[in-house]
Amino acid sequence: MWRDAALVAGKDLRIEARSRVALSQVAPFGILALVMFAFALGPDRSLMAKGAPGLFWVAVLFCTVLAVQRSVSVESVDGARDGLRLSGLDPAGLFLGKAAAIAAQLLVLEAVLCVGVVLLYGARVEVPWLLAVSCLLGTIGLAATGTLYGALSAGLRVKETLLPFLFLPIAAPVLLAGTRVWQSALAGGIPADGSQWLRLLAVFDAVYLALGVVVFGPIQESA
Amino acid sequence: MSPNQSVHPPPAQSARVRTAVRVIGITAAVATACTVWLGLWVTPPDVTQGNLVRLVYIHPGVAWVALYLAFGLAAVASLLYLWPRTRGLFWDRLAAAAVEVGVVFNVCTLISGSIWGKPTWGVWWAWDARLTSTAVLLVLFLGYLALRRVPAEPEVRAKRCAFVALFAAVDIPIVHFSVLWWKTLHQGATVLNPDLSPTIHGSMAWTLLLGFVALTLVFVWMLLVRYRIGVLEDWLGTGELDVALRERQAEGAPLDEDQAA
Numbered sequence: 140m141w142r143d144a145a146l147v148a149g150k151d152l153r154i155e156a157r158s159r160v161a162l163s164q165v166a167p168f169g170i171l172a173l174v175m176f177a178f179a180l181g182p183d184r185s186l187m188a189k190g191a192p193g194l195f196w197v198a199v200l201f202c203t204v205l206a207v208q209r210s211v212s213v214e215s216v217d218g219a220r221d222g223l224r225l226s227g228l229d230p231a232g233l234f235l236g237k238a239a240a241i242a243a244q245l246l247v248l249e250a251v252l253c254v255g256v257v258l259l260y261g262a263r264v265e266v267p268w269l270l271a272v273s274c275l276l277g278t279i280g281l282a283a284t285g286t287l288y289g290a291l292s293a294g295l296r297v298k299e300t301l302l303p304f305l306f307l308p309i310a311a312p313v314l315l316a317g318t319r320v321w322q323s324a325l326a327g328g329i330p331a332d333g334s335q336w337l338r339l340l341a342v343f344d345a346v347y348l349a350l351g352v353v354v355f356g357p358i359q360e361s362a
Numbered sequence: 363m364s365p366n367q368s369v370h371p372p373p374a375q376s377a378r379v380r381t382a383v384r385v386i387g388i389t390a391a392v393a394t395a396c397t398v399w400l401g402l403w404v405t406p407p408d409v410t411q412g413n414l415v416r417l418v419y420i421h422p423g424v425a426w427v428a429l430y431l432a433f434g435l436a437a438v439a440s441l442l443y444l445w446p447r448t449r450g451l452f453w454d455r456l457a458a459a460a461v462e463v464g465v466v467f468n469v470c471t472l473i474s475g476s477i478w479g480k481p482t483w484g485v486w487w488a489w490d491a492r493l494t495s496t497a498v499l500l501v502l503f504l505g506y507l508a509l510r511r512v513p514a515e516p517e518v519r520a521k522r523c524a525f526v527a528l529f530a531a532v533d534i535p536i537v538h539f540s541v542l543w544w545k546t547l548h549q550g551a552t553v554l555n556p557d558l559s560p561t562i563h564g565s566m567a568w569t570l571l572l573g574f575v576a577l578t579l580v581f582v583w584m585l586l587v588r589y590r591i592g593v594l595e596d597w598l599g600t601g602e603l604d605v606a607l608r609e610r611q612a613e614g615a616p617l618d619e620d621q622a623a
Contacts, residue, residue, distance in 0.1 A: 284529070291525055295512055304508060305526060308501040309533050312540040319544070335543065343536055350532060357444070358525055 140232040147228065147236025152243060154213050161244045165205045166251050172198040173255045187260040192321030195256050196314050200281070202248055203310070204303045206241050207285035211293050220293060220359075230356030234286060238351065242282035249274045262325050269324035269333065276340035277317040283347040284309050290358045316340045370604070372597050375590060383590075387583045393576035400569040414481055419569050421474040423577040428471045429496065431581060432464025433503070437531035440524040451596070454520035457527055459588035461506050463581060468500045494541040495534070502530040516596060 155161050176194045180186050187194075214220045223233065253270065256262050264270060288306045292298040316336040323333045401419035408415030439457035442448040475493065476486045487493065506526050510519065 287525075287529065291522060297512055301505075301508060301512070304501075305505040308498050308505065309529060311498050312533070312536045315540045315544055339536065339540055339543075346532055346536070347529075350529070354444075354525065354528075357521070360521075 140229045140235070143228045143232025144235035144239060147223075147233050148239040148243070149236075151210060151213065151237060151240030155240070155244060160209055161206060161248070165202050165209070165244075166248050168205060169198050169202045169248055169252050170255050172201055173252065173259055177259060184261045188262045188325075191256045191260040191262040192325060193314075193318045194260070195252055195321060196277070196317045198252055199245065199249060199277070199317075200307060200310055200314060202252075203241075203245060203281045203285050204306060206244055206248075207289040207306070208299065208302060210237055210241055210286070211289040211298065215293070224359055230359060231352040233359075234290075234351045234355035235348075237289075238279075238282040238286040238348075241285055242278050245278045245282060246274065249278065264325060266324040269320060272337060273317050273320035273324070273340065276337060276344055277313050280313050280340060280343045280347060281310055283344065283351050287347065287351050287355070287358065290355065312339060312343055316343075370601065373593055383583065383586045386579060386586065390576060390579035390583045393572060393579055397569060397573045397576045400565070400572065405565050405569050411482065414478065415566075417474060417478045418566070419573040420577075421471065421478060422570070423573040424467050424474060425471040425496070426574060427577050427581045428464050428467035429499065431578065432460045432467060433499065433531070433534070435585075436460040436464065436506075436527050440527035440531070443520060443524045444528065451516060451520060454516075454524065455589055455592040455596075456585075458510060458523065459585050459592055461503055461527070462588055463584045465500065465503045465507065466584075467577075467581065468496065468503060471496060472500070489544075491538075491542040491544065494544070495538045498537050498541075499534065502533070506530065516599075 173194065176190070176198070177187055180190060214223065253274075257264060285306060288302055288309070292302045292305070295301060316339045319336045320333060320340075397419055401416050405416070405419075407413045436457045439453045439460065443450070443453035443457065472493075475496075479488060480486050506523060509526055510523055512519070514522070
């Protein structure tokens, strides 16, 4: 399973390294979203710094939708999906590999957005490790759920419109928890509920990773 | 009369089931009428909330149906569909019917809650834990219905929808806890509190209980009717295909005769 996962993740990341779609389209879109939020909030910097945690996570969620759609579309032509299914790779490995590739891209993207938040919104990072841990946990959850919904919508003609509708409400806990942890990490000092939110993220990750490992095979058959 | 009735008749519904649906429907209507009568005329107004308290006979009952009964049933039915030993379109149609009726009840929950919230909290909508998780649940339900509208083979559609219901069902407790920690304003559970002893008394408690029974019956009746519509929809779908196939075959038939001659 782990070997298969590494193979699939390597394949997706190699495609990204050669096509640079995430780097040249998704990451600029994330920055664009940050700029748009700034326009929406007005030029008041203190307001932006206050809203920075939530705006960061909303931007990440939007970018996740794009990354998932990209991850699905690289396999939509030339019967690549059927090829993968016939290749004898473990479905659980396939799931973990696709999710890992999305997560790796998202982590890079989050680093870019984090710099954007600090520069554009004037947010002050007080507890960097808390930011890093929440990003890591949140990203794993988003990648796992995104991969599941991506596979589910892979065969649909309306996947572009249906995927965000199905995926975003499921990811609501990540947005809530990620925002709360970021609020405490930016303001400085860990409030009493900081670790509670990290635990929630960890539970979300564990649940959807386990679910994905179990059901990814049957999902592929139905797509 | 649709043309495919000549191809094959609609799947029959036994007389016993038809009678049961009718009895449940009539009982639900009577129970609802009794609840309205008791709630609006017999029970006294509340000391602090006045006539507003009468919403208590509707709002928790509707919420119980929407949040627990409908979604719980949809989750269980979807799981039973995915379980290979119990796989059958019965569970898929049941889940779909539960979700669709659940959406109606969910919207009613939000509307009746808003009507109650405006005079008591001073706002139509508050970002309270229960309101927020109910709204998220509604969006998840709507996503399920949107996926259901995507044309596909019944088995493929059933499987997809069952997975979406399963993912949503797993998400609900997480959403619930996250918004609970996020913020809360709603009063604690009145009837389903931990020791299951209702904190209201007398005619109000009985009316409240009757309201729960009435709304549950309304839900069951709507569920059964919607299930039957689902069966007929599938029949119509396959019937149309049969008609189309026959038409194509009929177009081809004279050609064969010419060739034979």
